Each structure stands twice: as C-alpha cells, then as structure tokens.
Amino acid sequence: MANEVFKLKFISNNEGEFIIDEPIGFDSIPFTSKQDDKRLSRDISFGGDKDNQFTFFRMREHKLDLLLYYFETFGWESKVELIIEKEGVNNIIGDLDFFTSKTDMLEYFKCNVIQR
Numbered sequence: 781m782a783n784e785v786f787k788l789k790f791i792s793n794n795e796g797e798f799i800i801d802e803p804i805g806f807d808s809i810p811f812t813s814k815q816d817d818k819r820l821s822r823d824i825s826f827g828g829d830k831d832n833q834f835t836f837f838r839m840r841e842h843k844l845d846l847l848l849y850y851f852e853t854f855g856w857e858s859k860v861e862l863i864i865e866k867e868g869v870n871n872i873i874g875d876l877d878f879f880t881s882k883t884d885m886l887e888y889f890k891c892n893v894i895q896r
Contacts, residue, residue, distance in 0.1 A: 783866065783867075784802070784864050784865065784866050785799060785864075785865040785866075786799065786800050786801065786802055786803065786806075786862070786863070786864055786865075787799050787800065787862070787863040787864075787865065788800050788842075788843055788846075788847075788860055788861070788862060788863075788876075789860065789861040789863060790843075790846060790850065790859075790860050791859035791860065791861065792850060792853075792854045792857070792858055792859045792860070793850070793853075793854075795846060797863070798843050798846075799841075800836075800840075800841050800842050800843055801840045801841045801842060803834035803835065803836055803842065803862070804834065804835040804836070804837065804840075805833055805834045805835055806834060833890050833891060833892050834862070834876075834890070834891065834892075834893055835888055835889070835890045836888065836889045836890075837887060837888050838886070838887050838888070839887075842889075844887075844888070844889060847860070847876075847883075847889045848883065848885060848889060850878070851878060851881065851883060851885075851889065852885075854878070855878065856878045856879040857878070858876070858878040859875070860875070860876040860878075861873055861874065861875055861876070862874050862875075862876060862893050872895065873895075873896050874893035874894055874895040874896060875893065875894045875896070876891050876892075876893060877891050877892040877893065877894050878891065880892055
C-alpha cells in the first residue's frame with residue numbers, strides 16, 4: 781500500500797482525531813485483499829499475531845504524550861482507534877490493544893491493533 785494517511789482517534793477523553801506519521805512496524809504487517817467472485821467490493825485487512833505490532837515513538841509525530849496519558853489514566857480500558865485512510869476513504873480501522881501494550885513511559889509505546 782502507498783500514499784496512506786494515518787490517524788489516531790482518541791475516544792476515552794474525547795480529544796478527537798489526529799494525523800500521525802506512519803507507525804513503526806506498518807511495513808512488515810501482511811495485508812490481504814479479498815473479493816468474492818462476480819462482486820465489485822473488496823475487503824482489505826491486515827493479518828497479525830503478537831509479533832505484528834505497531835510502535836509509536838516520541839521522535840516522530842505519533843502523539844506519544846497522549847498515548848502515555850491514556851495508558852496511565854485509563855489503562856487497558858483506553859479507547860484509541862488507528863485509522864488508515866487511502867484516497868480519502870477510511871479503509872482500515874482498528875483499536876489499539878492497551879491490554880498487551882509495552883512502554884518505557886518515556887520514548888515509546890508498542891501495541892497490537894485489533895481490526896474491526
């Protein structure tokens with residue numbers, strides 16, 4: 781995929797949606813495209829397991845301070861969506877998995893994304 785726009789939507793405290801840089805690890809996630817015979821629509825999704833994680837860093841435009849605030853304030857109940865937009869359409873929407881996330885509380889936040 782190319783020319784994507786990445787967004788984080790912070791829901792728990794209603795901060796809203798922010799455009800961010802491409803999360804680290806995005807380029808290694810396997811994407812699949814499914815289309816039924818004689819149908820026009822396609823489903824694009826990303827596969828994943830515990831090794832397919834996205835990492836958000838302070839040195840990039842990743843809203844790390846807000847992610848860490850959610851981690852400390854709401855814990856595993858945090859509600860943050862990752863939205864991947866292509867050609868003006870939100871193609872992939874997933875929830876950041878704070879339950880299995882890892883962070884040093886200073887420079888990075890790493891988590892799985894649970895696709896809807």
